[in-house]
Amino acid sequence: MIQLETKVANFTKKDITEKPVQIHVDKVNIYYGTNHAVKDISMPIHEKSITALIGPSGCGKSTFIRTINRMNDLIPSARCEGTIEYKGANILNPKIDVVQLRKAIGMVFQQPNPFPKSIRENIQLPLKFAGVRNKKELQEITEDCLKYVGLWDEVKDRLDRSATGLSGGQQQRLCIARALALKPQVILLDEPTSALDPVSSSKIEELLLQLKEDYTVVIVTHNMQQAARIADYTAFFYQGELVEFGFTSDLFNHPEKKSTADYISGRFG
Ligand SMILES: Nc1ncnc2c1ncn2[C@@H]1O[C@H](COP(=O)(O)OP(=O)(O)OP(=O)(O)O)[C@@H](O)[C@H]1O
Numbered sequence: 001m002i003q004l005e006t007k008v009a010n011f012t013k014k015d016i017t018e019k020p021v022q023i024h025v026d027k028v029n030i031y032y033g034t035n036h037a038v039k040d041i042s043m044p045i046h047e048k049s050i051t052a053l054i055g056p057s058g059c060g061k062s063t064f065i066r067t068i069n070r071m072n073d074l075i076p077s078a079r080c081e082g083t084i085e086y087k088g089a090n091i092l093n094p095k096i097d098v099v100q101l102r103k104a105i106g107m108v109f110q111q112p113n114p115f116p117k118s119i120r121e122n123i124q125l126p127l128k129f130a131g132v133r134n135k136k137e138l139q140e141i142t143e144d145c146l147k148y149v150g151l152w153d154e155v156k157d158r159l160d161r162s163a164t165g166l167s168g169g170q171q172q173r174l175c176i177a178r179a180l181a182l183k184p185q186v187i188l189l190d191e192p193t194s195a196l197d198p199v200s201s202s203k204i205e206e207l208l209l210q211l212k213e214d215y216t217v218v219i220v221t222h223n224m225q226q227a228a229r230i231a232d233y234t235a236f237f238y239q240g241e242l243v244e245f246g247f248t249s250d251l252f253n254h255p256e257k258k259s260t261a262d263y264i265s266g267r268f269g
Pocket residue numbers: 032035037055056057058059060061062063064075077
């Protein structure tokens with residue numbers, strides 16, 4: 001049992017109004033060929049909350065988060081078993097409409113990956129692909145999403161310039177805006193700030209706290225202070241297993257497992 005000196009989160013357990021579970025993960029196993037990368041994971045993902053996935057390199061965090069919107073389908077050797085129940089269906093069912101799934105469950109990656117197109121096209125191309133044709137509607141959604149991520153004032157005069165001319169932090173906020181344009185319910189973020197400077201990272205953290213008012217957020221992070229600052233729930237992964245899951249304040253202040261305590265106190269990882 002360890003006590004961190006720093007205040008790990010700006011809430012206590014009793015301040016959280018626990019939201020309903022939106023995604024039920026049950027006995028999920030993921031393999032790359034014979035490598036059993038994720039082992040028998042079961043956990044809830046609560047709606048309009050931030051759930052952080054932490055753990056040392058190679059413990060399966062990215063593999064697991066990618067499975068929630070079937071991004072692992074793109075890896076030929078990947079195979080997944082178990083149930084991830086969302087809206088009454090199993091996300092892992094091969095018959096599920098993956099395009100619809102990825103609209104509902106968007107993803108943002110470690111390296112900002114805007115399309116090498118204009119800022120406007122970054123928001124509007126996925127919308128056009130999804131069938132939105134009305135110019136006024138396209139313009140409104142573009143403005144709303146860029147405002148939501150706090151980018152509108154910075155880019156409104158250069159919407160037709162290349163997105164690759166933006167700073168890393170701006171690009172990452174654009175990628176979040178692009179995901180929001182498709183009106184998702186859930187946003188998955190795989191180490192969204194690890195390639196950014198501290199000021200840009202802090203803006204993204206503020207944005208994530210704002211996002212959870214309207215969206216369910218799942219984030220992989222190597223930065224334990226970040227998990228402690230923003231997450232309502234934290235899951236500690238180690239060697240492919242989910243060692244501990246709980247309220248962030250409990251997990252950081254009163255970890256139940258020795259390996260959790262060792263990891264969050266920096267004794268390994
Ligand atoms: N595309 C892939 N093909 C084959 N094996 C993979 C692939 N991606 C990950 N793995 C393997 O799956 C296991 C878990 O890796 P994963 O990247 O999910 O861990 P992680 O916790 O996200 O690590 P990191 O924090 O370094 O990103 C590792 O053994 C890794 O080598």
